[in-house]
Amino acid sequence: MRDQAEGLRRLARKQDRASRIIAVTSGKGGVGKTNIAVNLALALCQMNHRVALVDVDLGLANADIVLGITPHFNLGHVFRGEKILKDVMTEGPLGLKIISGGSGVTDLANLTGWRLEVFIRSLEELNTEFDFIILDTGAGIHRSVLSFVLAATEILVVTTPEPTAITDGYGLLKVIHKESPEAKVRLVVNMAKNPSEAELVANKLNSVLREYVNWEVDYIGHLLREQQLTKAVSEQKPVLLAFPSAHSSRSLTEIARVLAGEKNHTAPQGMKGFFSKVHHFLTR
Numbered sequence: 690m691r692d693q694a695e696g697l698r699r700l701a702r703k704q705d706r707a708s709r710i711i712a713v714t715s716g717k718g719g720v721g722k723t724n725i726a727v728n729l730a731l732a733l734c735q736m737n738h739r740v741a742l743v744d745v746d747l748g749l750a751n752a753d754i755v756l757g758i759t760p761h762f763n764l765g766h767v768f769r770g771e772k773i774l775k776d777v778m779t780e781g782p783l784g785l786k787i788i789s790g791g792s793g794v795t796d797l798a799n800l801t802g803w804r805l806e807v808f809i810r811s812l813e814e815l816n817t818e819f820d821f822i823i824l825d826t827g828a829g830i831h832r833s834v835l836s837f838v839l840a841a842t843e844i845l846v847v848t849t850p851e852p853t854a855i856t857d858g859y860g861l862l863k864v865i866h867k868e869s870p871e872a873k874v875r876l877v878v879n880m881a882k883n884p885s886e887a888e889l890v891a892n893k894l895n896s897v898l899r900e901y902v903n904w905e906v907d908y909i910g911h912l913l914r915e916q917q918l919t920k921a922v923s924e925q926k927p928v929l930l931a932f933p934s935a936h937s938s939r940s941l942t943e944i945a946r947v948l949a950g951e952k953n954h955t956a957p958q959g960m961k962g963f964f965s966k967v968h969h970f971l972t973r
C-alpha cells in the first residue's frame with residue numbers, strides 16, 4: 690500500500706515537471722502567429738521559465754527570421770535522420786532554445802517508419818528540460834498542421850479583425866472542438882485598431898461558437914496593429930527586445946502572465962503523450 694502511494698506521488702511529481710505544450714495557430718495565414726509565438730516565448734523566459742520554441746510550420750518556417758538567427762541545422766536534418774534533436778537546438782536571446790523548422794519537409798505524412806520513431810523519441814527527451822514548449826504552427830486545417838495542433842493540450846488561436854480571418858478562425862475552432870474537446874483553447878486578437886474592436890471580434894466568434902457548437906474559447910488578450918512591430922520585423926528583432934515599451938510588447942508580457950499564472954486545466958501530458966498523438970493523427 691505504502692509502495693503504491695509512493696509510486697503515485699512519484700508519478701505526480703514527474704507529471705508536474707512535464708512541459709506545458711502550447712500550439713500557436715490560426716485559420717488564416719499571416720495573422721501574426723510567428724511574432725506572437727516568438728515574443729510570448731521570450732516573455733516567458735523573462736519570467737524565468739525554461740522555454741523551447743519549436744517551429745513546426747514546415748511550409749513557411751520563419752521563426753528564425755523574426756529572431757534574426759541563422760541556425761546551421763533544422764528539423765529537416767532530424768527528419769532525414771542526419772541529426773538528433775539536441776544537435777539542432779539553437780540558443781536564442783534570454784536563454785530561449787529554438788528548434789528551427791525545416792522548409793524542405795513539406796509532407797509530414799511521408800515521415801513514416803523509424804525516422805518518425807527516432808524523431809518522436811528524441812523529442813520526448815525535452816520533456817523534463819522545459820516548463821513551456823511553444824509550437825509555432827502553420828495556418829489552416831490541413832493534416833500536417835492539425836496533427837501538431839490537436840496533439841497539444843493547450844492551443845492559442847490567433848485571429849485578426851479581418852472577416853476572412855474570423856471566418857477561417859471559426860472553421861478551425863469548430864474542428865478543434867470536435868477533434869480535441871478536452872484541449873484548453875485560448876484566443877488572441879491581433880492587429881486590432883483599438884481594444885474594443887478586439888473585444889468585438891472575440892465576442893462575435895464566441896457567440897457563433899455558442900450558437901452552433903455550444904462552446905466558447907477564453908479570450909486572453911489582444912495586440913494593436915502597430916508600426917513598431919512591423920519595424921522590429923524588418924530589423925529582424927523580436928519586438929519585445931527591440932521596443933520593450935511598445936504596446937505589443939506590453940500586451941505580450943500580459944498574455945504570458947495569464948498563461949503562466951493560469952494552471953493548465955488538463956494535466957500536462959508531456960512530450961511522450963504529445964508525439965504519440967501526432968503519430969496517431971498522421972497515420973489514421
Ligand SMILES: Nc1ncnc2c1ncn2[C@@H]1O[C@H](COP(=O)(O)OP(=O)(O)O)[C@@H](O)[C@H]1O
Nearest residue numbers: 718719720721722723724880912913914915918
Ligand atoms: N500587431 C501587428 N501590427 C503590425 N503588423 C503586424 C502585427 N502582427 C503581425 N504583423 C505583420 O504581419 C506579418 C505576418 O506576421 P507573422 O507573425 O509572420 O504571421 P503568421 O506567422 O501568422 O504567418 C509580419 O511580418 C508583420 O509585419
Ligand SMILES: [Mg+2]
Nearest residue numbers: 722723746751
Ligand atoms: Mg508563421
